[in-house]
Amino acid sequence: MGAIGAGIAALGAGVGIGLIGSRAMEAIARQPEAVGDIRNNMILTAALVEGAALFAIVVGLLAG
């Protein structure tokens, strides 16, 4: 059960981080001069999304 939960969590985080990445790429293509700000915010948001997934993975580990 834990492994399935961890898998679903990874799926969700993958979709989330993928969306962040794709939108960041679009934003950089539109405004190449803002690449620094966009990159920082992208990493920050990705870290937050990843945090939610890691909660799920830790719970999955605890559930065995």
Next chain:
Amino acid sequence: MKVDLKKLSILVFALFFSSGMLSAQGHGQEHSSGDASHEEQDSHGPEAGHDSDLAHSYCGGHEEDGEYNPVNTVMDHIADANEFHVWKGVHLPLPVILYAPDHGWTTGLSSMFDHGHKAVDGYVLNHGRVNRVADPFFPKGEVHIDGILRRTETVEKDGKAEEKDVYYACLEGELYKLDKPSTVDGGFLGGGITSFYDFSITKNVFGMIIASLLLIWLFTSVARGYKKNEGKAPSGVQSFMEVFFVFIRDEVTKPMIGEKHYERFQPFIMTLFFFIMFINLLGLVPFFPGGANITGNLAVTLTLAVFTFIVTNINGKKDYWEHIFWMPGIPAWVKIILTPVEVLSLFIKPFSLMIRLFANISAGHIIILSLIGLVFLFGNNGQNVGGAAGGAIIGGLFTAFMNLIELLVALLQAFIFAILSASYIGAAVEEHEHHHEGAH
């Protein structure tokens, strides 16, 4: 003096590298055979009757080959330990400082436990970790024990049968149940607050001391460089580190905390960044001074997160607290819903910092150890050489690949911890000038 230091450091690194080559050869073997001789899995279940009967049937048979259990091996490796395994058969003893409310203090070096063959004041070393015999009739002082036995027992919990590993110390044909090791990580890696307190300099603490000494050595020389080259271009290691300083200032603290306050928090954010980066990188070094899974320990990340929590809230301005307890510019009934959420988020923020760092680093270590475990799994515990070779090729290649990813993660997680801490502090010290004159 300067040249001497340089030579010394090169010598020390050369020593570490050569010892690493040696340890890479012996490491796996030692562990697989060690696991086989010390662990026996009993799947017969709970019909265990008298302890002495069991002891007669299990304590004698340590020479039997046990099954290789990848999960236990991985968990042993990422957990903290009371001795530092340098290479095959060579352990660096670390100081142990133990306190039990019903017995008092016990101090000494972890070598006094003789790798699980001796008990001191009821404490034994079980897989490098100090455990305590729960039985009050166990003899105090130094006692020679026959070994430590692992059994899988089925425990009834909330109406469900759960399989749990229970450890026993064998003494004169009797089995004595062991308490779990004492940790403050909430029992995540098989610990928790048990019948004793462990204040020892463990492997993780030792790793942190090494990282701190490295940081002090590096940064005093950089600071000396700044004094010497004042108004001039940086030189030597100073020019290497200046890239990091400027990066933290321009990409982390200035945009996150703001022009006005960033200088006050620059030292704190940089300390977080460099300390986490150094212990992450040391954790990736697979031989002696490194290899401790320091940031993959909840107690360590908890402490780091608590520092951020304290610094954030001590520096909270009036606006910050107003936005938490009575958000301006929204209807009163929304405020009633929003206040508990904001108060909760006060604690969730450092909590997520703690979990993020812990889970990222632990996951990396678990993946690398699992890939190395393929060698023993495919090799059928030393009986299938072809399988072991195949496992070594697959595992080795993937481990090299994972190590490169982990190198990125080590830097990225330090950066994320620093930038998130900076953004929380930035939210605390931010002053809003306009929101009082009727929101929106």
